[in-house]
Amino acid sequence: MVDKLPVSPSPLVTAPGAVPAPEGSPDAGVAWHHGDPLGEQRSAERSAVVVDRSHRFVIAISGPERLTWLHTISSQHVAALPDGSSAENLSLDVNGRVEHHFVQTDLDGVTWIDTEADRGPDLLSFLTKMVFWSKAEPRDGNELAVLSVIGPDATAVLDAAGVAAPAEPYAAVAVAGGGFVRRMPWPTADSFDLLVPREGLATWWGRLTAAGAAPAGTWAFEALRVAAVRPRIGLDTDDRTIPHEVRWIGGPAEHGAVHLEKGCYRGQETVARVHNLGKPxxxxxxxxxxxxxxxxxxxxxxxxxxxxxxxxxxxxxxxxxxxxxxxxxxxxxxxxxxxxxxxxxxxxxxxxxxxxxxxxxxxxxxxxxxxxx
The missing domain is CATH 2.40.30.110 (Aminomethyltransferase beta-barrel domains)
Incomplete structure (x- = not known):
């Protein structure tokens, strides 16, 4: 449960028809649904919806060594992540247990990370402490907020809203006026995260709904995620969870968060041992x-x-x-x-x-x- 929101409640949560997520929910601060939670799920699978996920905590990392540095302290192979590419990644403890899950996108000299609202401050603190002599500068990046556009008509909606939708999973392109859009392989095959300037959140919401996306809440997003058997840290994991148990093994091509052919990182011994000799x-x-x-x-x-x-x-x-x-x-x-x-x-x-x-x-x-x- 979330006791205190690290990001201010979304201005969209007070829009007509929006029903806030229950108090203490990990989705507190955004809309749980807009009056028809089951109908919103149908729309997400048959046409297109937009979901306010602006409660996710965003981190920005600049500096010429940001990728090689992050590569050494996380589970994913990101040392040479191409510009305009994304990956899912983990921070593990020394025993290989999952501490943080995040999505990262590298674009125009900055790595953007978004993660769970309640875990973002701890992740930012960890990254800041691990910089040492590396030329990497992590900071609060919550000037950007996350909207998700989901459904078979999502590409058409984005196009009508003036956004070029990437064709491949984890690809990302800049958006005019700031921010970027990236394609995600879940919760459905037609899923996009749009990270936009937070002060323009309401404007973007209006632009996307005018382009044909039906308003939907996190209930719809979560129902699709669960049906796709995609875990959420803190809900579907506990303090004993290792990556093999929750399907986070694999590089970006496998839609995973743990690359099995990379150099040393904290928790690697457990990952290698289970992969080579045991079963989760x-x-x-x-x-x-x-x-x-x-x-x-x-x-x-x-x-x-x-x-x-x-x-x-x-x-x-x-x-x-x-x-x-x-x-x-x-x-x-x-x-x-x-x-x-x-x-x-x-x-x-x-x-x-x-x-x-x-x-x-x-x-x-x-x-x-x-x-x-």
Whole structure:
């Protein structure tokens, strides 16, 4: 839960029809929905919507060594990130547990990072402390605010609003008047983040809705994200989460946040050991919840099987087609047909959401060869 907003509440949250996110929500300060949360989800999958995500914390990093420096203290391969490119990235602790998840875009000599509202100040503090002698200058970059345009008509909406939509995931282009637009591979295949000057937030909202995007809240964004089995740090992770458990392994081409072929960084030993020799103890799955139950589980509630805890619940949301769904970290050994309970709800694992991890790791294969197996 968020006790204090590090970014001022959005001016759009008081617009007619906007319903603010619940107090204490990680999305506090922006609209939860605009009167029809399920209809907004349908529009996001059938036409186009715009979602106010201006509560995300933005950091700007300048300096000629910004990329090589960031490369050494994070999990993604970004030392030579081309201008106009983006990547997802992590900061890990010494045991390989996830501390921060962020999206970074390098454009015109500046790296822009956006992350969760409640974690942004800590991430900025960490980056500032890690500069040492490097020619990199991290600072608060909240002069830019995030709007997301989602749906099969998103490109047409952006074009009508005077924005050139990038064709490839993680590509970014500058926007006239300041800011940039980047294409994201989630929560749908047609998703764009538009980072615009914060003082022009209302103007951009009006321009995008006039261009054909229906107003939508974070409820719609979160429902699509959960259905796509994309984790959100702090909701779908805990203080024990390692990247393998929540599908963050891979470079930008794999839409991941941990590159497996890069130099040393904090937490790398755990990443390499699990990748080469072991399996993660848990994995992220989609749960279908019993909609007839009175109430819903809360993030962090245990997931049980036969009265025994086998996981933890993450984001819980109502989807316009799937009904009540949730993400959960569950033990990898739990069969998909296991009857589960979380909070007041019976739950079942969506078998299509279970990652396939039956490949023999390179390190394990090498050990077997040495032993003559």
């Amino acid at each position: 103890p848990r994995h992220l799955v989609l749960l279908h919840l019993d909609g007839s139950a009175e109430g819903r589980p809360e993030p962090g509630d245990p997931v049980t099987a036969g009265g025994r805890a086998v996981g933890r619940i993450g984001t819980v949301i109502d989807h316009y087609e799937l009904g009540p769904i949730a993400l959960a970290l569950v033990k990898r050994s739990i069969p998909t047909d296991t009857e589960l309970v979380t909070g007041p709800c019976a739950a079942s694992i969506d078998p299509d959401s279970v990652p396939v991890d039956d490949a023999v790791q390179a390190g394990r294969a090498a050990v077997d060869r040495l032993r003559g197996r």
